[in-house]
Amino acid sequence: MDPLLLGYLVVFSTAAIVCFGGLTRISRVDDRDTRVGLAALLATSGLWAVLHVGFLAAPTPSAQYGFFVAGLVVGLSTVGPWLYFCSAYTGRSYHRNRTLRRLAVGIYLSIVSIKVTNPLHGWYFVAQPATSPFPYLQIHHEPLHWIVMGLAYSLAFVGFFMLFELFDGVDFDTTALLGIAGLTGLPVFLDVIGATTPYLLDITYSALGVSAFTIGVLYVYFDRFQTIRLAGDVDDPVIVLDHEDHVRDFNRSARDRFPTLDTAAESPFEEALPTVADALRSPDDHLTIAVDGETRYYSVSENPFTAVGERLGRAITLSDVTETVRYRHELERQNARLERFASVVSHDLRNPLNVAQGRVDLAMESDRNNEHLVTTKRALDRMEALIEDILRLARLGRPIDATEPVRVPDLVTESWGMVETNDASLAIADGFDLTVVADPERLRQLVENLFRNAVEHGGSGVTVSVGALDGGGGFYVADDGPGIPEEEHADVFEFGYTTTSEGTGFGLAIVEEVVNAHGWSIRVTEADGGGARFEIRTS
Missing domain, CATH: 3.30.565.10 (Histidine kinase-like ATPase, C-terminal domain)
Known part of the structure; x- marks a missing residue:
């Protein structure tokens, strides 16, 4: 077998194995929609790589033609799962929009109908046997092919934009994931080289990018991949623990609040951050941290993440509730002042008022028609009503x-x-x-x-x-x-x-x-x- 042909077969076979192998680890992704999108992407990309192998290894031109058309159909189908995955992973809802989904299916079926009927009209490509660099069915693309490719790549780059926007906005170090995403798009340049130069075959290399993405996010940087989806664009400190409660990851805000985290990787949570662990066990208490000479208060919560019934770990989030705590303390001080005020009104004003009312009542027993006493009694009764209303208002000030x-x-x-x-x-x-x-x-x-x-x-x-x-x-x-x-x-x-x-x-x-x-x-x-x-x- 020609060494160059063997090289192509090995490369695409490896891509297929990696994509299908990634399906065995897909259950670790806790979000269902992200899991569904990624699984569909791996399955279609793996099948696309297999069809490339079939195209290159088929013994007859007619068999190669069949594999090539099947590859066109499956290859185009990878765009949908890619966008579905990117939308779900970045917290968007485009993948649930029924109108967009119907539109996508309609466009896909329309293009597929043109591809599979190409023998009738020849609008999409023309095939002819070639002998260099080894025997295979050489494809000459028609303008319609490049229009469809432009649409497919444009949609694919929409997905890249969603990922890059998320990675740019989070408080985690996303350098590695940015690199992985970049590798995923690298086959575009291989496609261009194959279409414009004799150095590569004129076939689509996108399955290689998906296989690189699979290795990166499901094998090498899975924890960071999972953490960013969970934490999103949260600016609060976030610490990620594995299923054994060991520290696996954290964002910049957490590092700023707890500098010892830099040396706490893989350490038990209780040992690395005992104060945070204590606050998590007592949800009614707030964690107090000095930040730039100022006391800040944090509420500690956890977000467990599981997949297919398996506990994968949890994300510990510290939400800054300083303003809320300060407001509550101010309310408590105000209520204390109101209580003191009510006490003063109730005792220091009521007592002399009661004495005055008693004296007037005694005086009126012997001189009930005295105009001065009647006016005084009316004024004292009004004062008593005022005191009652003031006490009510003071008590109403309490939440x-x-x-x-x-x-x-x-x-x-x-x-x-x-x-x-x-x-x-x-x-x-x-x-x-x-x-x-x-x-x-x-x-x-x-x-x-x-x-x-x-x-x-x-x-x-x-x-x-x-x-x-x-x-x-x-x-x-x-x-x-x-x-x-x-x-x-x-x-x-x-x-x-x-x-x-x-x-x-x-x-x-x-x-x-x-x-x-x-x-x-x-x-x-x-x-x-x-x-x-x-x-x-x-x-």
């Missing part, structure tokens, strides 16, 4: 910690019984049945304050109605009193806003605080009868 399902009609009925309603009446809409997830005590404060507002401003015999909003998602509290002028709708929730001398101006402000604390919304509008209507939207 809501616990919520539960609350049936609104039941709470409305209970709240009505807690308010001095005089001769006012309550009307609950027929069929009103709403349950919300809320802090029951604060929701009760909201409803009671709306009731007090209606009774105080609605006049004698006011009727307060409660029901569901049209379309659901909340409830309303309305009255048939004089209502609120439209130009004042934006002011009624302001602290201290009141239209009566007896009001404190805090009632509706408290209502809005409760609404906001639950993440709801409230608006005031005009009721059907001309009174005020407050609409609370809970979803």
Whole structure:
């Protein structure tokens, strides 16, 4: 056998073996879509290399012709798996787009139909036996072939672009993977040399690039290949562990935070980074690290990766939660100040107020009609109401910690019984049945304050109605009193806003605080009868 022919056969046979051999390791890739795309790429590329071997080794021109046409069909099919793999690996969704997939299949079948019918029209290539450099079927490509090749290479380079963009954006050292991707595209130059010079056969060498890619990502640099897909463009520190919890890889951010990682390769995680391991076991605790003289807080989480039921390892990610922790600490300090304020109001102001009220009550027992005493008692009662509202506001400043399902009609009925309603009446809409997830005590404060507002401003015999909003998602509290002028709708929730001398101006402000604390919304509008209507939207 001609040595040069033997060399070609060995090269393409090796490429086929490498591609098919890679299928035995494909199960280690944890992402299903990436695994499917890569498996299809290896299978089609391996088959393409086998068909090249058949083309070169077939004993007759007709057999060579058949192998060549089959190679054209299979070779074109490798573009789809390549783009599928690149899209999945880089975290894109093009491979799931049904429109793109249908379009790709349509274009592929159209081109294949031209290739397989070439004996009828000769638009794609012309074949004739040749004797140099060894006996084989020489192919002369027609312009249509170069158009299809241009389309195929353009699509292939779209995949390369996706890979290079990912490698350029991650925080890992991707030099090796960039080199592997470059080797994958190197056969393009072999194709050009084969088409324009006598130094190589004019056949397609892409299967060689895929075999190089297979060796690189599935055998030599698999850990880095897997890590980049898992970590993506995450800027936070990432440490990758193998199935035995030994340190296998890490990004630049992790190296900057933990310089000892440079000497910790293959070391047990517990020994290499004991503080991180401790934080991972206590998810409620944050890892504290000094960065450039500043204390930073990190939340430690893990992302296990498995393939076909086998645990391959896990990625440890440190998410910077410094701003969140600082905000929480500030809230805790504010709550402590509010607690101290409430304590001062409750004791230091209430005690002398109670003494004054007691003295006035004693004095009024013997002189009940004394105008000065009556005015003083009214002022003291107003001060007591102010203190109660201030205490409510102070307590409302605390975040809501616990919520539960609350049936609104039941709470409305209970709240009505807690308010001095005089001769006012309550009307609950027929069929009103709403349950919300809320802090029951604060929701009760909201409803009671709306009731007090209606009774105080609605006049004698006011009727307060409660029901569901049209379309659901909340409830309303309305009255048939004089209502609120439209130009004042934006002011009624302001602290201290009141239209009566007896009001404190805090009632509706408290209502809005409760609404906001639950993440709801409230608006005031005009009721059907001309009174005020407050609409609370809970979803």
